[in-house]
Amino acid sequence: MILNDRPPVWISRYRLKSKARLNAVSTRREFDGVLIRIGAGYGCLHPWPELGDPPLHKCLEDLAGARRWPIVRRAVRCAEMDGISRSNGEWLFEDMEIPASHATLALSDSANVASAVEAGFEIIKLKVGRDFEREAAFLTAMAQEFPKLSWRLDYNETATAEQAGAFLNGLDRDIRRKIDFVEDPCPYSDSTWTTLKQTTGVRLAVDREAAPNCDAAQVFVLKPALDEPWLIGEAAAKRGCKVVVTSYMDHPFGQTFAAWEAARLALTFRGLVGVCGLQTHHLFESNPFSEYLGDWKPAFQPPGGTGLGFDDLLGELVWTRLD
Template identity: 40%
Template sequence: MEPIYHWKYILKTKKKLNAVSSRREFEGALLRAGEGFGCLHPWPELGDPCLDDLLGELRRDEVVSNMARGSWRMMLVDGAAREAGDSLIDSVMQYIPQSHATLTEYSVEAVEESVHRGYRVIKLKGDPTFKDHLNHLEAMARNWPHLGWRIDFNEVLTAEQTVTLCELFSDGLRDRIDFLEDPCPWNRTDWSRIRKISGLWLARDRGSHRLENGEDILVVKP
């Protein structure tokens, strides 16, 4: 195993980024092995190992977590491509879905800025009080009928709360929602019931990196 070098960094935000964490500073590490580069940016609140534990796995050559394993593979793939002079983007460009603008606030100004920058899909961070913002979201969906909406709850709702919320969506808003991401902890029975009642697609960003039977969308981060 080649020596691995790392450089820690801290990203700072003006507002909290989701309903699970109130942090404003997020520590990660850039990695290098040979000619390849990778990154570690864990969210312990969402079940990831802490950064020092991940770096310890790489330091001891005892890579056991999915995140550490993924960062090591990232360095290998990146290094091989750099040495061969190949572009990793060109070969997968046709498979990369349209990006979305991630907003942490439900403001007209934030949506206007995203539309001005050319985005056609908006991702909102949901929380347990999301229904209190529903009228505002309905109005924005009417004002920008060409926009698609993705709502990420980071599993902060229960299955029953998710069903109740979905029943409050107007038909117009429901037609413009691409999917709900991690509305509640994944359970095959619960998610199947939510999909059947709401008619909405559900996306999973937690657990295994394999799409299970009955699932619609799997969110995969490099």
């Protein structure tokens, strides 16, 4: 039940349909989530059970109850910040500079790489871990065809340290130098990741709430849908690590929240935030919200309005009280 000292929560369900399989741990093509409304503010709740989140119905139970899950607490936080801005008739992106983004590609497809280059992207993030031999051949061919590109590889912990090391060391040295970092190549441990970094010479990025305790990582990947930005930002600044802020491959409203948090973090910690991963709406079939974000390009185009924007579209949705 909704606690008596809390304002009521309203939800509007949505379903996103991806154009392709999105990563090595999920075969789904349809993704259910909810937009939430608390007072004047809105948030996005888009769980990934494959990545350790509770399923949506459990998230909704937690939202109505104790709010223990990080993904639920962060959706509420988004609604709080959005609501304050809307109540004051203000736009959260006023005078904010949003970091540029890499191009996130779910498939090893040369046409997609060519499209990304044409759109102006300089860094490609490639979801890998399904077919090491094919992915190595693809990366080699693309690095030769587009020599100015840098690459970020995301395994979602689907490889072993031995597999990741063999993959990276099997690449030509010049190609390996074009890899900006490898994200979650295998389950984290200080000793395993330290050895992997030493033997491959490639930076390693960690994507998890415990990132501040991961001494062997050189890059922290921060997802505002799950993570408290200031905690990770402070830890990264102390250790001389870079932070890359990414969306949760969620609804455009959640994507916009990630963009705003990236801008806030970059403003507070000068030089800490690198090229981010905020442009992910192209991975899904178009909808009215994604159309507000414009073309797929490195620069994020925030929607106008109050708060995080989308005022008219949010007003047209059907809302149901969460009981």
